[in-house]
Amino acid sequence: MTDIQLLSIPLQPQACIGFVSGPACGGVNVFIGTVRNQTQGRPVIRLEFEAYEPMAIAEMRKIAEQLKQRWPVERVSFHHRIGVLGPGETAVIIAVSAPHRQASFEACQYAIDTLKQSVPIWKKEIFEDGEVWVAAHP
Numbered sequence: 001m002t003d004i005q006l007l008s009i010p011l012q013p014q015a016c017i018g019f020v021s022g023p024a025c026g027g028v029n030v031f032i033g034t035v036r037n038q039t040q041g042r043p044v045i046r047l048e049f050e051a052y053e054p055m056a057i058a059e060m061r062k063i064a065e066q067l068k069q070r071w072p073v074e075r076v077s078f079h080h081r082i083g084v085l086g087p088g089e090t091a092v093i094i095a096v097s098a099p100h101r102q103a104s105f106e107a108c109q110y111a112i113d114t115l116k117q118s119v120p121i122w123k124k125e126i127f128e129d130g131e132v133w134v135a136a137h138p
Helices: 014-022 053-070 101-118
Strands: 002-007 027-034 042-051 076-083 083-085 090-098 121-127 128-132
Touching: 002 014, 002 053, 014 027, 014 053, 014 076, 027 101, 042 076, 053 076, 053 101, 076 101, 090 101
Parallel strands: 002 076
Antiparallel strands: 027 090, 042 083, 042 121, 076 090, 121 128
């Protein structure tokens, strides 16, 4: 089962954890990405996330299917914020469950790395002295 959402409201880690938890799952791994208060020594005032939503959802579904093909993954949850976020706010949550911990760790890391490379979600960093769009594919 898969739970994929782009949300303009604060993300709830427990919702993702609850979705992926189950009696067959001995390993639940969660990645929570938050907004830092600085980038390369420059204070961050806020981030703005934009997405091409239909394609972003489709790409996240594709990643979830890749996880299930590569590891014995039971359930996957991707929640990503769009809109304006301040330092300390949660930008992304990925939760993965599998019968054993190693698979859940590996699948979760693959999920966030692949999401950052292929999902059309863009981030603008706003500083006191300007702003910059961060490369979607570093």
